[in-house]
Amino acid sequence: MQNILISLILGILIGCLFKFSDKMKKINGSSQHLGIVLLLFAIGVTIGMNRSLLGNLKEIGGISLIFAILTSIFSVVLVFVMSKLILKRRNN
Amino acid sequence: MTLSIIISVLGGILGGYFFIPESFTLYIDLLINLALYFLIFCVGIDIGLNKHIFKDLKKHSLIILVVPTSIIAGSLVGGLLTGYIFDMPNNLSLAIASGFGWYSLSGIILTQLESAEIGTIAFLTNVFRELITVVSIPFIAKYLNDYTTIAPAGATSMDSTLPIISKYTNPETVVIAFINGILLSGLVPILVPFFYSI
Numbered sequence: 001m002q003n004i005l006i007s008l009i010l011g012i013l014i015g016c017l018f019k020f021s022d023k024m025k026k027i028n029g030s031s032q033h034l035g036i037v038l039l040l041f042a043i044g045v046t047i048g049m050n051r052s053l054l055g056n057l058k059e060i061g062g063i064s065l066i067f068a069i070l071t072s073i074f075s076v077v078l079v080f081v082m083s084k085l086i087l088k089r090r091n092n
Numbered sequence: 093m094t095l096s097i098i099i100s101v102l103g104g105i106l107g108g109y110f111f112i113p114e115s116f117t118l119y120i121d122l123l124i125n126l127a128l129y130f131l132i133f134c135v136g137i138d139i140g141l142n143k144h145i146f147k148d149l150k151k152h153s154l155i156i157l158v159v160p161t162s163i164i165a166g167s168l169v170g171g172l173l174t175g176y177i178f179d180m181p182n183n184l185s186l187a188i189a190s191g192f193g194w195y196s197l198s199g200i201i202l203t204q205l206e207s208a209e210i211g212t213i214a215f216l217t218n219v220f221r222e223l224i225t226v227v228s229i230p231f232i233a234k235y236l237n238d239y240t241t242i243a244p245a246g247a248t249s250m251d252s253t254l255p256i257i258s259k260y261t262n263p264e265t266v267v268i269a270f271i272n273g274i275l276l277s278g279l280v281p282i283l284v285p286f287f288y289s290i
Binding site: 003004005007008009010011012013014015016017020025028031032033035036037038039040041042043044045046047048049050051054056060061063064065066067068069070071072073074075076077078079080081082083084086087 | 174
């Protein structure tokens with residue numbers, strides 16, 4: 001996992017230390033797009049190669065959907081309540 | 093962007109199922125790791141280039157702190173609850189919930205740490221979370237408030253869902269959304285392995 005952190009810190013340092021022209025920023029954006037596409041393709045391949053996984057995709061899909069719904073709902077409720085409190089304090 | 097995401101995943105699944113032999117697993121793992129490091133490196137450059145956001149932090153300091161903290165707390169509660177429903181160990185459900193919508197990263201981390209099955213759950217969870225975000229932002233902006241549109245977006249509020257947040261709210265919310273996305277994206281590679289290991 002430390003490789004991920006090293007990559008992140010290296011990127012931040014380069015972004016901080018060097019001036020990027022608009023063209024280079026654009027290249028960085030397209031590189032990210034390319035990185036995501038490559039990554040998702042490779043993930044897709046590992047899913048496709050895993051026959052037993054595809055067999056229980058129905059069950060996994062259901063679990064994932066509930067994870068997504070509950071994490072979203074609780075995030076929304078908490079942010080809403082907390083931001084309401086802050087706005088109220090700001091107005092007083 | 094969304095279309096290319098769907099095409100690359102589906103293309104990969106079909107390729108893996110029909111064409112690519114199992115002896116290629118090692119190369120695929122290598123490709124995943126290299127693409128991941130490259131991607132994180134590019135995200136780092138983005139953060140470094142936007143160092144002015146560190147100045148903007150002072151102006152909205154309280155709300156900037158409260159939004160990501162509430163999203164993290166809300167996601168963890170939602171994750172734990174889902175874990176209880178499906179009888180899953182707490183460390184796994186918390187790690188899955190810590191993806192905060194960033195599907196590529198948490199899916200890969202958990203595939204490496206645990207199994208392809210848990211990685212896929214993390215991946216799908218975040219894909220669904222992004223879909224929920226896209227659909228719900230207009231309603232949240234209308235019936236709740238602007239800040240709350242950042243909540244379902246989680247880590248994606250700095251890139252893929254930022255244009256939608258921007259469309260339905262105001263520039264102040266966009267700045268906060270961006271900073272929130274940076275903070276949460278930075279926390280995903282830390283929190284997913286952390287919760288997994290507890």
